[in-house]
Amino acid sequence: xxxxxxxxxxxxxxxxxxxxxxxxxxxxxxxxxxxxxxxxxxxxxxxxxxxxxxxxxxxxxxxxxxxxxxxxxxxxxxxxxxxxxxxxxxxxxxxxxxxxxxxxxxxxxxxxxxxxxxxxxxxxxxxxxxxxxxxxxxxxxxxxxxxxxxxxxxxxxxxxxxxxxxxxxxxxxxxxxxxxxxxxxxxxxxxxxxxxxxxxxxxxxxxxxxxxxxxxxxxxxxxxxxxxxxxxxxxxxxxxxxxxxxxxxxxxxxxxxxxxxxxxxxxxxxxxxxxxxxxxxxxxxxxxxxxxxxxxxxxxxxxxxxxxxxxxxxxxxxxxxxxxxxxxxxxxxxxxxxxxxxxxxxxxxxxxxxxxxxxxxxxxxxxxxxxxxxxxxxxxxxxxxxxxxxxxxxxxxxxxxxxxxxxxxxxxxxxxxxxxxxxxxx
Amino acid sequence: xxxxxxxxxxxxxxxxxxxxxxxxxxxxxxxxxxxxxxxxxxxxxxxxxxxxxxxxxxxxxxxxxxxxxxxxxxxxxxxxxxxxxxxxxxxxxxxxxxxxxxxxxxxxxxxxxxxxxxxxxxxxxxxxxxxxxxxxxxxxxxxxxxxxxxxxxxxxxxxxxxxxxxxxxxxxxxxxxxxxxxxxxxxxxxxxxxxxxxxxxxxxxxxxxxxxxxxxxxxxxxxxxxxxxxxxxxxxxxxxxxxxxxxxxxxxxxxxxxxxxxxxxxxxxxxxxxxxxxxxxxxxxxxxxxxxxxxxxxxxxxxxxxxxxxxxxxxxxxxxxxxxxxxxxxxxxxxxxxxxxxxxxxxxxxxxxxxxxxxxxxxxxxxxxxxxxxxxxxxxxxxxxxxxxxxxxxxxxxxxxxxxxxxxxxxxxxxxxxxxxxxxxx
Numbered sequence: 080x081x082x083x084x085x086x087x088x089x090x091x092x093x094x095x096x097x098x099x100x101x102x103x104x105x106x107x108x109x110x111x112x113x114x115x116x117x118x119x120x121x122x123x124x125x126x127x128x129x130x131x132x133x134x135x136x137x138x139x140x141x142x143x144x145x146x147x148x149x150x151x152x153x154x155x156x157x158x159x160x161x162x163x164x165x166x167x168x169x170x171x172x173x174x175x176x177x178x179x180x181x182x183x184x185x186x187x188x189x190x191x192x193x194x195x196x197x198x199x200x201x202x203x204x205x206x207x208x209x210x211x212x213x214x215x216x217x218x219x220x221x222x223x224x225x226x227x228x229x230x231x232x233x234x235x236x237x238x239x240x241x242x243x244x245x246x247x248x249x250x251x252x253x254x255x256x257x258x259x260x261x262x263x264x265x266x267x268x269x270x271x272x273x274x275x276x277x278x279x280x281x282x283x284x285x286x287x288x289x290x291x292x293x294x295x296x297x298x299x300x301x302x303x304x305x306x307x308x309x310x311x312x313x314x315x316x317x318x319x320x321x322x323x324x325x326x327x328x329x330x331x332x333x334x335x336x337x338x339x340x341x342x343x344x345x346x347x348x349x350x351x352x353x354x355x356x357x358x359x360x361x362x363x364x365x366x367x368x369x370x371x372x373x374x375x376x377x378x379x380x381x382x383x384x385x386x387x388x389x390x391x392x393x394x395x396x397x398x399x400x401x402x403x404x405x406x407x408x409x410x411x412x413x414x415x416x417x418x419x420x421x422x423x424x425x426x427x428x429x430x431x432x433x434x435x436x437x438x439x440x441x442x443x444x445x446x447x448x449x450x451x452x453x454x455x456x457x458x459x460x461x462x463x464x465x466x467x468x469x470x471x472x473x474x475x476x477x478x479x480x481x482x483x484x485x486x487x488x489x490x491x492x493x494x495x496x497x498x499x500x501x502x503x504x505x
Numbered sequence: 506x507x508x509x510x511x512x513x514x515x516x517x518x519x520x521x522x523x524x525x526x527x528x529x530x531x532x533x534x535x536x537x538x539x540x541x542x543x544x545x546x547x548x549x550x551x552x553x554x555x556x557x558x559x560x561x562x563x564x565x566x567x568x569x570x571x572x573x574x575x576x577x578x579x580x581x582x583x584x585x586x587x588x589x590x591x592x593x594x595x596x597x598x599x600x601x602x603x604x605x606x607x608x609x610x611x612x613x614x615x616x617x618x619x620x621x622x623x624x625x626x627x628x629x630x631x632x633x634x635x636x637x638x639x640x641x642x643x644x645x646x647x648x649x650x651x652x653x654x655x656x657x658x659x660x661x662x663x664x665x666x667x668x669x670x671x672x673x674x675x676x677x678x679x680x681x682x683x684x685x686x687x688x689x690x691x692x693x694x695x696x697x698x699x700x701x702x703x704x705x706x707x708x709x710x711x712x713x714x715x716x717x718x719x720x721x722x723x724x725x726x727x728x729x730x731x732x733x734x735x736x737x738x739x740x741x742x743x744x745x746x747x748x749x750x751x752x753x754x755x756x757x758x759x760x761x762x763x764x765x766x767x768x769x770x771x772x773x774x775x776x777x778x779x780x781x782x783x784x785x786x787x788x789x790x791x792x793x794x795x796x797x798x799x800x801x802x803x804x805x806x807x808x809x810x811x812x813x814x815x816x817x818x819x820x821x822x823x824x825x826x827x828x829x830x831x832x833x834x835x836x837x838x839x840x841x842x843x844x845x846x847x848x849x850x851x852x853x854x855x856x857x858x859x860x861x862x863x864x865x866x867x868x869x870x871x872x873x874x875x876x877x878x879x880x881x882x883x884x885x886x887x888x889x890x891x892x893x894x895x896x897x898x899x900x901x902x903x904x905x906x907x908x909x910x911x912x913x914x915x916x917x918x919x920x921x922x923x924x925x926x927x928x929x930x931x
Contacts, residue, residue, distance in 0.1 A: 164808025180622070181629035192805045193862065194772040195831045195855040196606070196885065203607035223804060225847050226858060229840030256845045277808075337763065337820060338797055346620040357809035364813025371764055371813060371821075373799060378649060379618045381921050382590025382703075383783035387790025387797060389917035394763060395797075407625045414655030419682045421651050423929050429621040432652060432929065436619065439924030446920070459622065491815035494872070495807050498865030503849050503858065 082310065083303060083463035084470060086320035087453045090441060091327055091396070096448040099393055105330060113322040116480055120473075121312055130274035131472055132312075134282045135304035135465070141297060143269045144284050147247055148291035157205040158292050159188045161227040162215035162285075164361075166249075167191035168354040169281025170215075172468075173290045173300070175350030176459050180407070185293050190227045198230060207238055212246045213289045217271045217280065219255025222496065228257075242266060249284045276487050278358050279472055282465065296461045303465025311473045321470040324452065325477030328396060331450060332370040336396045339370050340388060343400035344377035344437040347459050351400075352376060355471060362475045362486040369482070378436040385440065389447050397444055400454040400467075401437045405430030508736065509729060509889035510896060512746035513879045516867060517753055517822070522874045525819055531756060539748035542906055546899075547738055556700035557898055558738075560708045561730035561891070567723060569695045570710050573673055574717035583631040584718050585614045587653040588641035588711075590787075592675075593617035594780040595707025596641075598894075599716045599726070601776030602885050606833070611719050616653045624656060633664055638672045639715045643697045643706065645681025648922065654683075668692060675710045702913050704784050705898055708891070722887045729891025737899045747896040750878065751903030754822060757876060758796040762822045765796050766814060769826035770803035770863040773885050777826075778802060781897060788901045788912040795908070804862040811866065815873050823870055826880040826893075827863045831856030 089095060093102040101109070124132050134140050160170055167189050174187050188201050212231055216224040228246075235245055243265045250257040252270040261268045269284030271277075280286065282304050287297040311321050328339055341355045352374035359372040375384050377399060388395060408430050416425045424432060437453070444451040457463045479486025515521055519528040527535070550558050560566050586596055593615050600613050614627050638657055642650040654672075661671055669691045676683040678696040687694045695710030697703075706712065708730050713723040737747050754765055767781045778800035785798040801810050803825060814821060834856050842851045850858060863879070870877040883889045905912025 163805060167805075168809065179629075180625040192772045192802070193855055193859040194770075194804075195833060195835050195859075197772045198835055198855060199606040199833045203605075220845055220847075221808075222847060222850070222858075223808075225842075225845045226837060226850060226855065229837055229842060229845075229847075229850075230835065230855075233838045233840055260841065260844060337818060344620075346618045346623045353809075360810050360813035360817070361808075364817030366816065367818060369813050369817030371797075371799065371817070373797065376618070378620075379589060379593075382647075382649075382787075382918065383594065383779075384786050385921055386915045386917045387786035387795050389920060390792065391786070391790030391795030391797070392763060392793060405621045407621060409621050409624055409656065411652060411655055412659045414659055415686065416651075416655060418686060419646055419651045419655075421646070421648060421655075423926065424648070424652060424655075427929065429619055429624060429652065429656075432648075432925075433619040433621075435928035436921070436925045439926075439928050440921050442924045442928075443917075443920045447917075489812045491812045491869075491873075492808065494815060494869045495811055495862070495866050498868045499858075499862045500849065500865075502861035502865050502868075503853065 082306065082318070083457040083466045084320070085455045086324060087455065088323060088327060090445045090451045091331065095445050096450050099448045100450050101327060101330060109323060109326045109330060110316070112326055113319060114316055116322065116477060117316070117319070120476070124312070127274065129476060130272055131279035131282070132308055134275065135301045135308055135469065140283060140287065141301060144287045144291050144297055147267050147269050147288055151211060151292060152294070155185060155209055155211040157186050157188060157210040158289060159190060159201055159205065159210055159212045159231070160215065160289050161190050161212060161224050161231070163191045163221060163223045164357060165277030165280050166215035166217070166224070166285055168350070168357050169286035170289045172281065172350035172354040173286055173295055173464070174293060176347045176464055177295045177461055178293065183294055187293060193223050193226055207235060207240055207245070210245060211292065213249065213292065214246060214257065215249040215285050216257050217251055217277050217285070219250045219257030222499065247288070249288055278361055281354070281468060299461035300465035303462035304469035307466045307469035307473070311470070321473035322477050324398070325474035326481050328370060329478050329481035331396045335394055336450065337370060338373055338395035340373045340375050340384070340395050340397045342375035342377050342380065342397060344433050345400070345402050345459055346376060346379070348400065349376050358471060358475050361489050363478055363482055363484060365484045365490065368484050377440065378433055381436065381440060388449060389443060393449060395449065397449060397451040398454065399437055399441065399451065400456055401434055402430070402456050402459055404458045406458055508732065508744070509883040509892045510746070511881045512750060513881065514749060514753060516871045516877045517757065521871050522876050525874045526876050527753060527756060535749060535752045535756060536742070538752055539745060539903070540742055542748065542903060543742070543745070546902070550738070553700065555902060556698055557705035557708070558734055560701065561727045561734055561895065566709060566713065567727060570713045570717050570723055573693050573695050573714055577637060577718060578720070581611060581635055581637040583612050583614060583636040584715060585616060585627055585631065585636055585638045585657070586641065586715050587616050587638055587650050587657070589617045589647060589649045590783060591703030591706050592641035592643070592650070592711055594776070594783050595712035596715045598707065598776035598780040599712055599721055599890070600719060602773045602890055603721045603887055604719065609720055613719060619649050619652055633661060633666055633671070636671060637718065639675065639718065640672060640683065641675040641711050642683050643677055643703050643711070645676045645683030648925065673714070675714055704787055707780070707894060725887035726891035729888035730895035733892045733895035733899070737896070747899035748903050750824070751900035752907050754796060755904050755907035757822045761820055762876065763796060764799055764821035766799045766801050766810070766821050766823045768801035768803050768806065768823060770859050771826070771828050771885055772802060772805070774826065775802050784897060784901050787915050789904055789908055789910060791910050791916065794910050803866065804859055807862065807866060814875060815869060819875060821875065823875060823877040824880065825863055825867065825877065826882055827860055828856070828882050828885055830884045832884055
């Protein structure tokens, strides 16, 4: 089975970066631990844990999504997503990466904040008659999402537009106030399986329903993800990059690399970096443990963050991603290149240039003893992205084990919520 | 003089957060040091250093911008910015914050990468006949910008569109290949003063020319910035928040707060957070010193990063910003709020909700002994933003002094560039 994603971990080793890297004994330990934890992953999965692993293989997920999406395609030109955290970052990632270069038939607007300026923007840009709202909240009671739903529901009612024609919900299959509201108002619904947490939910209807409504390809995403599930549960140990990445990152964190820069060399993967930040931070940051994920985009952020990364404190591991096949691709044609001291890029393809920049940065990082790794992606397509997403989720599960924390809860988020309620007298 | 920006530093103190904060002796030391360094700032400014401080008071800046922008307003509906790092992040910040809710007459596209997908996006969305390219590069030889210029210049020539009608440049007043190219092709030009570095250049033509072409208000930005210059050079010491912020952040960094989360509670200030990351990281990250800036947006990232910030390693200082007057503003009207357990938000304004979230987060951070500070902004308007930008630049100057580094160079960026050239055989 040819994979769309591989990981080059060579520059994490002491051979490459000296005392800042992992020596042979540490690497051996990680490989042994990965093999043991593979057993644990499989055993616990069979007991119903790590529920996100079951999303790709479940026919229900795709059916549930297509059942709601299919009759609506072609009927709306604006999709307004009401969601926050895992209910927004996943879709943003998919849309950033997979939307075609030309504007598609459906315009996406994301309401992921209680900022009135964001509401003003949506009101100024959509015609409610041609708009579908997709409300995503697993608990069904997320304050920001409820505020947005109440606000836009009132607008729809005021214009005499039936809620059931303009709102669909993605939430728990049975419980919570959004499910009850949907029942009462006869809203069409898709579900987030109860055992799948928000930040692991992008490959459920939470991400895939709005993706399908944007004419993206949920089946291909799931196909890629299923391949990653196979790799992580029964593939060759030496190819199991999610396990190796998760364990290596935590081992390096223990040795002082308290930050993890996630830096895909692709403007379309900015949303991936932001999605990863939530996945990594919220899963691992508890009980005093955790590693701070820092989003970056190459080559762009070579002109923003690279100075610090190369010459500031040596307290980070850098995970880059490079795209092996760029599509579309353009060659640089005739121009006065020599006048700019850039004769060497004449006739080069842009994809070659950005990949050379990635390789150049990997070399510079290594020369400065900054441990770094490179994910190699076949392309920026739905299947590759699905494989990558699932793999990064598995890496997070392994990292949670290595830190000894529960990767699936987020107790502190409740504290902020409670304090907000107190401020508002709620 | 009423300021648009103030800073509440109370929660950085040991009184608020115990041993994780600054005790009375440390705070005294910072105040004393701020007063001494004020003298240094004024003396060095008189010698021509810290050139960004002279941008707001210089009539040349605004004149240079308006001279180029004015005759072009109304003649283009697409503005394509070719720039990277400081030549793109500043304009993005201004456009994010100040663009009106409804789409304006000019659409902005930013080419800040060598990713062919980004080029495809621009080609699919603009009509070259109605497009103005603004090429921004201080040195005039930035590889990414030269590649983009060469690419689009060839397209313009192929369509028989004169470069001088469709391209303007912002670069050094005399030197560099972009200046020479502009002369040769009779391109209109605005300038970045030689002594102003890229990440301090947003209030020069680098940011203000494209801002003016987007119908934003450069004069108001400069007015706000001039107010901050006055504050920092001759205002009351106790109100000099840039000095206090810069010195406090570095003192906390010395005590283990190696990260600085910059978290405005406003979706329109996402670009501000990203601009700040470059300013802070690239100015301070050298000689092993530096503090890692981490971008966040409230309330959105309460559902992504707050878990780590509250319960992960206590290794960050959090700088929030809150908007005192939201405009436009909306009240939450009739809805089944009680069914969602949210009766307490009925009748509330959205701006009240987001500000309560900010205050709730400040309280939660303090309760968990995480040092935090809050910038209070009059609104999200050009004058406030100008004052804030200049103030954060001055804070960076102070932080550079406190770290003992040169805040205005970026030696390591050259290493990545050289390695890229080597990869491409250049």
